Amino acid sequence: MKKIGYFASIKERDPAARNWFQIILCYPGVKAMFWFRIAHFFWKIKLKTLAEFITYLTRNRLGIEIHPGATIGKRLFIDHGHGVVIGETAVIGDDVTIYHGVTLGGRGVVHGKRHPTIENNVTIGAGALILGNITIGKEARIGANSTVICNVEQGETVIGFKAQPVKKSGE
Numbered sequence: 166m167k168k169i170g171y172f173a174s175i176k177e178r179d180p181a182a183r184n185w186f187q188i189i190l191c192y193p194g195v196k197a198m199f200w201f202r203i204a205h206f207f208w209k210i211k212l213k214t215l216a217e218f219i220t221y222l223t224r225n226r227l228g229i230e231i232h233p234g235a236t237i238g239k240r241l242f243i244d245h246g247h248g249v250v251i252g253e254t255a256v257i258g259d260d261v262t263i264y265h266g267v268t269l270g271g272r273g274v275v276h277g278k279r280h281p282t283i284e285n286n287v288t289i290g291a292g293a294l295i296l297g298n299i300t301i302g303k304e305a306r307i308g309a310n311s312t313v314i315c316n317v318e319q320g321e322t323v324i325g326f327k328a329q330p331v332k333k334s335g336e
Contacts (some may be wrong), residue, residue, distance in 0.1 A: 171195075174240040178262055194243025194263075197229040204233035238285070245291075252280035254298075264291040264309070272297040272314065284319070304334065 169177065172185040174246035175192065181186055188195055200223040207216040214230055216233035224230040228247040235251050236258040245265035251257070254277070255269040267289050271279035275298070282300045283289070295301065301317045306313070308324030317323050320334025 169240075171240050174260065175242050178242055179244060185329040192244075192246075193227040193229060194241075194246040194249075197223055197227050197231060197243060197246060198237075198241060198247075201231040201233065203229075205235070205237075208233035215291075235280075254278045255280035256282040257263065258283060258285035258303070259285070260286045262288045264289065264293075268294045268296070270296050271293065281313075 172188050175188050175195070175202045176182040185310070200219055204216040204219040207213070207219065213233070217240050220230065220233050229243060229249045231249075231251040232253040232255070234253040236256045237258055238261070241257055242262045244262060248266040249252075250261060250268045250270060252270050257269075261283055269281050269283065274327075275297050278298045281295045281297065283295070284301060284303040284305075286304045287301050288309070289295065289307045290311065292310040293307045293309070293313065295307065297314055299314065299316050301307065302319035302321065302333070304320045305317045306322040307313060307317070308322070311324050312326050313323060314327065318333065322332040323330055
């Protein structure tokens, strides 16, 4: 994907997006990202309770929970958004698309890095669970309602419970 502005990238990825005004007013993922950036700023300057309170208010209003400690790249598009959960040590690259009901979560009580790393240009289908300290490679596709607990290679598409590869890049 060519490098373009945030609203243009959403318009490019969502055929229902008509203009930036509609995107700002009607897309909860855009609002969640706005509040995440503010909460993340407070998290980084060690005002963690304030950051968590902003996250709490955002979750209650929009149904999207992004921990203020998460690391998120440019142009993340959360489409529809309700039920999205992104954990504290999750790392998300640029130009990632996440549909509603996705969880980027941990697996049990683990200290340190315990959430997934999502590389650039990944698409994650509705209801997918990506759990643990795993990596989803660039340009990978995660099918709707898939449960992913192992690394996914660059360009790979995975589907299903205990998601299994169905296609590699170039196939």
